[in-house]
Amino acid sequence: MLDQNAVETEIPEKENPVESLLRMDRMPHIWCPGCGIGTTVNCFARALEQSKLDLDSVSIVSGIGCTGRVAGYLNLDSFHTTHGRAIPFATGLKLANPNLKVVVYSGDGDLFAIGGNHFIHAARRNVDMTVICVNNLIYGMTGGQVAPTTPVTAKGTTYPYGSYDPPFNLPYLADSSGAVYVARWTTYHVRHATKAIKEALARRGFSFVEIISPCPTLYSRRNRLGDGLDQMNFYKENSVIKNGADTKDVGMDFQGKITVGKFVDRERKTYRQLMNEHLTNVFGEQYTPYEG
Amino acid sequence: MKANKRDVLTGAHFIDGDHAAGEGAIAAGCKFVAGYPITPSTEIVERIAARFPLVGGMFIQMEDEIASSIAIQGAVWAGKKSMTVTSGPGFSLMMEHIGFAAITETPCVFINVQRGGPSTGLPTLPAQADMMQARWGSHGDYETIAIVPNSPQECFDLTIRAFNLAEEYRVPVLVMMDECVGHMTEKVVIPEADKIEIVERKFTKKSPGEYRLYDTNGTMFPEMVKAGDGYRIHLTGLTHDEKGYPAMSPKVQQKMLRRLVDKILTNEEKLRHIEEDQIDDADIVVVSYGITSRVVLPAIKKARKEGLKVGHVRLVTVWPFPEPYIRELAKKVDAFVVPELNLGQIVHEVERCAAGNAETKLVPHAGGAVHAPEDIYDAIKGVVVHA
Numbered sequence A: 001m002l003d004q005n006a007v008e009t010e011i012p013e014k015e016n017p018v019e020s021l022l023r024m025d026r027m028p029h030i031w032c033p034g035c036g037i038g039t040t041v042n043c044f045a046r047a048l049e050q051s052k053l054d055l056d057s058v059s060i061v062s063g064i065g066c067t068g069r070v071a072g073y074l075n076l077d078s079f080h081t082t083h084g085r086a087i088p089f090a091t092g093l094k095l096a097n098p099n100l101k102v103v104v105y106s107g108d109g110d111l112f113a114i115g116g117n118h119f120i121h122a123a124r125r126n127v128d129m130t131v132i133c134v135n136n137l138i139y140g141m142t143g144g145q146v147a148p149t150t151p152v153t154a155k156g157t158t159y160p161y162g163s164y165d166p167p168f169n170l171p172y173l174a175d176s177s178g179a180v181y182v183a184r185w186t187t188y189h190v191r192h193a194t195k196a197i198k199e200a201l202a203r204r205g206f207s208f209v210e211i212i213s214p215c216p217t218l219y220s221r222r223n224r225l226g227d228g229l230d231q232m233n234f235y236k237e238n239s240v241i242k243n244g245a246d247t248k249d250v251g252m253d254f255q256g257k258i259t260v261g262k263f264v265d266r267e268r269k270t271y272r273q274l275m276n277e278h279l280t281n282v283f284g285e286q287y288t289p290y291e292g
Numbered sequence B: 001m002k003a004n005k006r007d008v009l010t011g012a013h014f015i016d017g018d019h020a021a022g023e024g025a026i027a028a029g030c031k032f033v034a035g036y037p038i039t040p041s042t043e044i045v046e047r048i049a050a051r052f053p054l055v056g057g058m059f060i061q062m063e064d065e066i067a068s069s070i071a072i073q074g075a076v077w078a079g080k081k082s083m084t085v086t087s088g089p090g091f092s093l094m095m096e097h098i099g100f101a102a103i104t105e106t107p108c109v110f111i112n113v114q115r116g117g118p119s120t121g122l123p124t125l126p127a128q129a130d131m132m133q134a135r136w137g138s139h140g141d142y143e144t145i146a147i148v149p150n151s152p153q154e155c156f157d158l159t160i161r162a163f164n165l166a167e168e169y170r171v172p173v174l175v176m177m178d179e180c181v182g183h184m185t186e187k188v189v190i191p192e193a194d195k196i197e198i199v200e201r202k203f204t205k206k207s208p209g210e211y212r213l214y215d216t217n218g219t220m221f222p223e224m225v226k227a228g229d230g231y232r233i234h235l236t237g238l239t240h241d242e243k244g245y246p247a248m249s250p251k252v253q254q255k256m257l258r259r260l261v262d263k264i265l266t267n268e269e270k271l272r273h274i275e276e277d278q279i280d281d282a283d284i285v286v287v288s289y290g291i292t293s294r295v296v297l298p299a300i301k302k303a304r305k306e307g308l309k310v311g312h313v314r315l316v317t318v319w320p321f322p323e324p325y326i327r328e329l330a331k332k333v334d335a336f337v338v339p340e341l342n343l344g345q346i347v348h349e350v351e352r353c354a355a356g357n358a359e360t361k362l363v364p365h366a367g368g369a370v371h372a373p374e375d376i377y378d379a380i381k382g383v384v385v386h387a
Helices: A002-006 A038-049 A067-071 A088-094 A110-113 A114-123 A169-179 A191-204 A216-220 A230-236 A271-286 B017-027 B040-057 B065-077 B090-102 B131-136 B153-167 B179-183 B250-265 B292-305 B323-332 B346-354 B375-384
Strands: A060-061 A077-078 A101-107 A130-135 A181-186 A204-214 A239-241 A257-267 B011-016 B034-035 B057-060 B084-086 B107-117 B121-127 B146-149 B172-178 B185-190 B234-235 B274-277 B285-287 B310-315 B317-319 B335-340 B360-363
Touching: A002 B250, A002 B335, A038 A067, A038 A130, A038 A191, A060 A088, A067 A101, A067 A169, A067 A216, A067 B234, A067 B250, A077 A088, A077 B017, A077 B065, A088 A110, A088 A114, A088 A130, A088 B034, A088 B057, A088 B065, A101 A110, A110 A130, A110 A169, A114 A130, A114 A204, A114 B065, A130 A169, A130 A191, A169 A181, A169 A204, A169 A257, A169 B146, A169 B292, A181 A191, A191 A204, A216 A230, A216 B292, A230 A239, A271 B040, A271 B131, A271 B346, B011 B017, B017 B040, B017 B107, B017 B153, B017 B179, B034 B040, B034 B065, B040 B107, B057 B131, B065 B084, B065 B090, B065 B107, B090 B107, B090 B250, B107 B179, B107 B234, B107 B250, B121 B179, B121 B317, B131 B146, B131 B172, B146 B153, B146 B360, B153 B172, B153 B185, B172 B179, B172 B335, B250 B317, B285 B292, B285 B375, B292 B310, B292 B335, B292 B375, B317 B360, B335 B375, B360 B375
Parallel strands: A060 A077, A060 A101, A077 B234, A101 A130, A130 A204, A181 A204, A239 A257, B034 B057, B034 B084, B084 B107, B107 B172, B146 B172, B285 B310, B285 B335, B335 B360
Antiparallel strands: A181 A257, B011 B185, B107 B121, B146 B317, B274 B310
16 A cells, blocks of 8 residues: 555755756756766766865867767856867867866867867866866767767667777877876766766876766667666676776677776876966066967 | 057058058957968968067967867957958958858958959969958858958058947948959058047946846847956857847747847948049049059049040948948940959949949959059940930
């Protein structure tokens, strides 16, 4: 028997602890049930709170796609730019005002297909920014086309018989391009991911956090991998934590083991430091530092 | 507001148009330039890269023109005046971000030192074949302002004007140079800083609670803010409402787009910048712009000597096009002769505005050199003058 009283009992509404960081006037969001992007936003919001940064100084920049919509839901200075170009926009923003904390938040297709060139160059320069990539292994918003991260044999609408297009290993790409901080977690690892974002935000230089995330509507369903919960169980059972792993060994196969952890944590001078030091050497007192 | 003395190289210089444009940007208060060098515009960024460490500016050589054209917009929203510089192939790559600047109303400057095209075309030789691209190149409806210098002096003067117009009208402003003007060396007089008028960015005085990103306060232009000031803005290339939030409905699209277009078109007369010569008694008017406006002079002189009543209208502001002006002029004259370093672009605007009231004759040139004045003279001779 159903307890009628229980139905009528009001459950006290707890305030969403990250609500102050969200633009509640833009809810409901566009993401599907079971999608992992919201989980990553929660991790990010908590990391931001823990970081004790002045939130007025934090800017978030997104490209286009499902994850590209993150900028629109965060109650920060937020920039929803063009497809693939979040990083060069963020480069201009950060270099023009070094007091800003600049975070790029976008998807795998946006950052590594159309935006791949910008990613490697910003990492090479060591522009001071944190790049968070929600990697759902597919183009979600446009209907499930393969991305440069889609594992070989996984199906997308544009490779309906399974992909044979070799994917990027994102941590390896970030590492070899010069990122000072590189970590990968999944949406199952909310505490680890939160900590990684917090650490990335604290680094000076180009930091990169990849979060593997389910796309139940367009990746899991087409590949018969179940729903969002099934994907979380998969992450739980198949993730292998290897902090300090050599990034060239962390590539992902279709439904294979996922190596997660903090892979790179090092110091390099930022673009701005390099510029100021060099031009001071050249010009001495004549050098007029950029009025950021 | 006047230019900052430190930024201005007051004096008489013997420099080319590219260098002069670079000095113009610096004098205008530009503090951030991102570029991917391309002939024949390279000297502009080289000038800026050499000078910026002495005047507190930042130049960054980006990985391509796409990155350059969006990096400058990031810098604008961080509070800086910003510019990028290119030529045809790079201009093609920048189109998406001219659209982004138009829809987000990001004030910034693009200089295109035009060379022959299409594609790689004629890297070191002139053309004026990107004029329609300047107007229509990015997808969708939008308006920009395009101004066209014809001398190194004007490369300096009009680059300053471009920065001022960008702030005033909240649009990307396009300085449409060409290889000849860019590489031509002439005397350039840079005035005292306090003689150079600078339009400062109009930052809002409203509190974050009152401010809305696209509230125009009864004018056509919203007020600016910058990242880090506590306004927590949301900027998007999606169709957006007054708050800046995405709102994809025909109603919001109509309202947003109408203002983006009207803020320029209804101010056409204010933006109009033309030079007239001998048009009071003219039967024939040569309409030209850029380097071609100098090439036409001997042709007009020769025709005048022979008794032909020929006048000259030089378009300095090409976009928005001075439609009412040409419409009225067409009622008074018999013909327009339009020489341009392309196979017919601005001539279509002239012909449209002439609306059959005056004959319109193109003097085409595929680019790679300027016209021979004789060709323009022959075209003048060839039009029919009614008694």
